[in-house]
Amino acid sequence: xxxxxxxxxxxxxxxxxxxxxxxxxxxxxxxxxxxxxxxxxxxxxxxxxxxxxxxxxxxxxxxxxxxxxxxxxxxxxxxxxxxxxxxxxxxxxxxxxxxxxxxxxxxxxxxxxxxxxxxxxxxxxxxxxxxxxxxxxxxxxxxxxxxxxxxxxxxxxxxxxxxxxxxxxxxxxxxxxxxxxxxxxxxxxxxxxxxxxxxxxxxxxxxxxxxxxxxxxxxxxxxxxxxxxxxxxxxxxxxxxxxxxxxxxxxxxxxxxxxxxxxxxxxxxxxxxxxxxxxxxxxxxxxxxxxxxxxxxxxxxxxxxxxxxxxxxxxxxxxxxxxxxxxxxxxxxxxxxxxxxxxxxxx
Amino acid sequence: xxxxxxxxxxxxxxxxxxxxxxxxxxxxxxxxxxxxxxxxxxxxxxxxxxxxxxxxxxxxxxxxxxxxxxxxxxxxxxxxxxxxxxxxxxxxxxxxxxxxxxxxxxxxxxxxxxxxxxxxxxxxxxxxxxxxxxxxxxxxxxxxxxxxxxxxxxxxxxxxxxxxxxxxxxxxxxxxxxxxxxxxxxxxxxxxxxxxxxxxxxxxxxxxxxxxxxxxxxxxxxxxxx
Numbered sequence: 001x002x003x004x005x006x007x008x009x010x011x012x013x014x015x016x017x018x019x020x021x022x023x024x025x026x027x028x029x030x031x032x033x034x035x036x037x038x039x040x041x042x043x044x045x046x047x048x049x050x051x052x053x054x055x056x057x058x059x060x061x062x063x064x065x066x067x068x069x070x071x072x073x074x075x076x077x078x079x080x081x082x083x084x085x086x087x088x089x090x091x092x093x094x095x096x097x098x099x100x101x102x103x104x105x106x107x108x109x110x111x112x113x114x115x116x117x118x119x120x121x122x123x124x125x126x127x128x129x130x131x132x133x134x135x136x137x138x139x140x141x142x143x144x145x146x147x148x149x150x151x152x153x154x155x156x157x158x159x160x161x162x163x164x165x166x167x168x169x170x171x172x173x174x175x176x177x178x179x180x181x182x183x184x185x186x187x188x189x190x191x192x193x194x195x196x197x198x199x200x201x202x203x204x205x206x207x208x209x210x211x212x213x214x215x216x217x218x219x220x221x222x223x224x225x226x227x228x229x230x231x232x233x234x235x236x237x238x239x240x241x242x243x244x245x246x247x248x249x250x251x252x253x254x255x256x257x258x259x260x261x262x263x264x265x266x267x268x269x270x271x272x273x274x275x276x277x278x279x280x281x282x283x284x285x286x287x288x289x290x291x292x293x294x295x296x297x298x299x300x301x302x303x304x305x306x307x308x309x310x311x312x313x314x315x316x317x318x319x320x321x322x323x324x325x326x327x328x329x330x331x332x333x334x335x336x337x338x339x340x341x342x343x344x345x346x347x
Numbered sequence: 348x349x350x351x352x353x354x355x356x357x358x359x360x361x362x363x364x365x366x367x368x369x370x371x372x373x374x375x376x377x378x379x380x381x382x383x384x385x386x387x388x389x390x391x392x393x394x395x396x397x398x399x400x401x402x403x404x405x406x407x408x409x410x411x412x413x414x415x416x417x418x419x420x421x422x423x424x425x426x427x428x429x430x431x432x433x434x435x436x437x438x439x440x441x442x443x444x445x446x447x448x449x450x451x452x453x454x455x456x457x458x459x460x461x462x463x464x465x466x467x468x469x470x471x472x473x474x475x476x477x478x479x480x481x482x483x484x485x486x487x488x489x490x491x492x493x494x495x496x497x498x499x500x501x502x503x504x505x506x507x508x509x510x511x512x513x514x515x516x517x518x519x520x521x522x523x524x525x526x527x528x529x530x531x532x533x534x535x536x537x538x539x540x541x542x543x544x545x546x547x548x549x550x551x552x553x554x555x556x557x558x559x560x561x562x563x564x565x566x567x568x569x570x571x572x573x
Contacts, residue, residue: 019388026384027377030533035359 257335263325271317275309281346284314288339294323314343365523372494380534383483386476387541394548400429430469438462462560473549484539491531498524
């Protein structure tokens with residue numbers, strides 16, 4: 001047993017230091033994992049940033065659009081048709097579907113001139129929207145054959161002149177029609193005004209009539225109120241009388257109910273086979289559910305007398321005494337539907 | 348916009364921006380985790396060493412070596428002996444101390460007592476710190492949870508001053524707070540695993556020691572009867 005004293009010393013393991021180093025290593029590893037893991041997850045939010053900022057460049061594009069409009073007039077000239085008669089832009093609309101009304105106004109440039117600026121303009125035009133691209137395309141088609149264009153333009157000019165004459169005629173006809181229409185409208189307006197005036201007068205008359213009616217109604221109501229008050233007084237008196245009568249009736253009813261309850265109790269008592277020699281005066285309470293006609297639906301012991309023999313004797317007696325005597329008036333049956341019967345051992 | 352999105356969510360920032368109490372909880376958990384891992388490795392080495400020593404000693408003992416020589420060798424190299432060797436040394440030393448003519452029952456009784464005492468001491472040593480691992484395993488999640496609940500409470504309380512509450516106001520606080528739970532779990536899971544493993548290992552060793560004690564007492568009784 002002498003060796004037992006220093007026995008704990010052999011337990012001082014030199015490897016505990018190694019264990020500590022390993023423990024620290026494990027933690028460093030874990031922390032490194034966490035740091036790299038979390039910072040790695042940091043990058044996706046930055047990607048989100050890029051997405052959000054892409055929305056902002058749009059305003060940058062807008063200036064490009066603003067630059068574009070000046071270019072628009074240049075391509076527009078292609079339809080040289082407007083040259084001869086620039087003042088009337090409206091008729092031109094049907095023929096060239098592409099150009100817009102404002103564009104034909106600056107038709108100064110000749111067909112040849114617009115071409116070079118277009119070429120210069122095309123490269124920047126690529127950036128803007130699709131709408132822009134559509135316009136330059138027709139321009140390119142026109143460039144190759146200028147002579148044909150000229151011929152076409154002459155033909156077009158002739159056609160335009162014809163059309164314009166037609167249109168002038170049409171316009172005259174339209175003006176006439178418009179004048180007629182205006183006259184008609186004026187007549188209609190006058191008629192309307194007259195009608196409105198009539199309506200207003202009618203409304204005034206109606207309002208007056210209504211006022212009169214209201215006054216009459218008020219008078220009637222007042223009379224009616226007086227009558228009602230009188231009637232109410234009469235009713236109150238009648239009610240008082242009725243109440244007195246009802247109270248009397250109730251008294252009769254209650255007396256009848258009491259009478260029949262006493263009859264029921266007497267019938268039950270007559271059927272009880274009393275267990276002999278019970279101490280004191282035990283009381284058994286039963287709640288009996290009755291059917292119309294005096295039949296017994298259910299008998300429940302609501303308060304025991306403390307003597308099972310007495311309780312069962314009373315229960316048997318209740319079942320034996322059916323049908324129970326009920327008042328002939330069926331309206332009184334509600335008083336007997338759920339009957340509480342208390343039976344004393346001694347009366 | 349940019350301020351909320353580019354909030355530094357790195358691990359270190361989350362820890363440093365946490366509230367003082369949460370940081371304290373984190374510190375406690377780090378210390379607990381460090382010490383629990385230290386004990387895990389210590390017990391790992393100790394139990395492995397004991398199992399190896401027990402295997403070796405049983406191998407030598409049942410090969411039929413001279414018990415006196417074995418006893419002498421164990422006494423001389425006491426600092427490199429295993430638990431089972433020490434149990435044997437205690438029992439055999441007690442057995443040889445009795446004079447030859449003494450009562451056999453009394454000799455065997457005292458020998459058993461000596462072995463039993465050493466066995467208790469050795470088991471105590473083997474099972475030391477296992478309770479610490481069990482405690483870490485069961486308590487550190489709660490400590491972490493406490494830190495988390497506290498951090499989340501604070502982050503929600505900061506919401507009260509804001510008219511329009513967004514998740515961006517709460518999210519960093521919750522992330523900070525949740526680190527405490529993560530730490531608690533990190534401390535608890537290895538501790539529980541190690542505790543269960545080491546407890547079963549020490550139980551195995553204990554049954555081996557006990558059966559060896561019975562067998563040795565039989566051997567010694569036979570030797571005394573001869």
